[in-house]
Amino acid sequence: MPNALRDDVYRRPLVTALERLGVGPGWRCVDVGAGGGDVSVALAEIVGVSGRVYAVDSDPRSRDETAAAAAAHSQVLAITQAGEDLLLPELVNLAFCRFLLMHVVEPSVVLGRMRRAVKPGGFLVAQEPITSAGRVGGKAMSMPDAPHPDVGALLPALARETGLEILDAWAEAPAGAGPGPVSEYLRSLTGVDPGDDPVVLPPLVTVIGRAG
Ligand SMILES: C[S@@+](CC[C@H](N)C(=O)[O-])C[C@H]1O[C@@H](n2cnc3c(N)ncnc32)[C@H](O)[C@@H]1O
Numbered sequence: 493m494p495n496a497l498r499d500d501v502y503r504r505p506l507v508t509a510l511e512r513l514g515v516g517p518g519w520r521c522v523d524v525g526a527g528g529g530d531v532s533v534a535l536a537e538i539v540g541v542s543g544r545v546y547a548v549d550s551d552p553r554s555r556d557e558t559a560a561a562a563a564a565h566s567q568v569l570a571i572t573q574a575g576e577d578l579l580l581p582e583l584v585n586l587a588f589c590r591f592l593l594m595h596v597v598e599p600s601v602v603l604g605r606m607r608r609a610v611k612p613g614g615f616l617v618a619q620e621p622i623t624s625a626g627r628v629g630g631k632a633m634s635m636p637d638a639p640h641p642d643v644g645a646l647l648p649a650l651a652r653e654t655g656l657e658i659l660d661a662w663a664e665a666p667a668g669a670g671p672g673p674v675s676e677y678l679r680s681l682t683g684v685d686p687g688d689d690p691v692v693l694p695p696l697v698t699v700i701g702r703a704g
Pocket of ligand 1: 527
């Protein structure tokens with residue numbers, strides 16, 4: 493697995509999911525809500541030059557950031573498009589999203605578009621948090637600005653309702669105390685410095701589904 497994934501605080505569920513699917517050279521993938529393109533670049537390293545990664549985000553700044561991050565990977569195509577309108581030039585082997593559905597108005601609409609972007613027999617992987625299950629110094633976290641901060645708790649049902657066959661679903665959360673990647677991640681995400689307080693980041697629910 494590429495270093496970009498190993499460096500990520502939420503790396504384990506991502507690596508587990510990608511290894512489970514056997515993502516490899518030549519795969520066509522879409523990363524919806526790609527943000528800065530970290531996952532898109534990591535996918536590009538796996539699928540190689542014979543593959544393709546569509547990095548889709550509704551914010552035009554993401555296209556520039558992803559294009560810069562993926563400058564060495566011509567197989568990454570950064571597109572400004574809302575997940576609600578997802579339309580690609582070809583069907584893909586894998587549709588992926590992480591920390592996206594919590595921010596959209598209607599998660600099931602975006603999941604449905606992602607499902608329709610996948611070839612028959614292809615896969616959809618969604619990773620979304622249960623924010624209120626995170627803890628800082630024993631107290632519950634919250635993210636009041638996101639429309640669906642706990643959408644992870646509904647994710648298996650949402651995926652099933654879109655017609656996906658659920659191959660696996662689980663939740664896991666990075667935890668730590670004192671200086672280190674977990675407290676740094678919390679600080680960058682929320683501006684909160686936990687000091688030496690124990691931190692359990694929001695559990696990330698991963699769902700792996702197969703399109704029929
Ligand atoms: C928290 S970031 C996640 C970035 C990346 N997926 C990750 O895991 O690091 C959420 C991203 O989703 C994008 N986004 C929000 N609503 C969207 C929508 N309706 N369609 C596509 N992208 C959207 C935002 O612009 C932002 O880049």
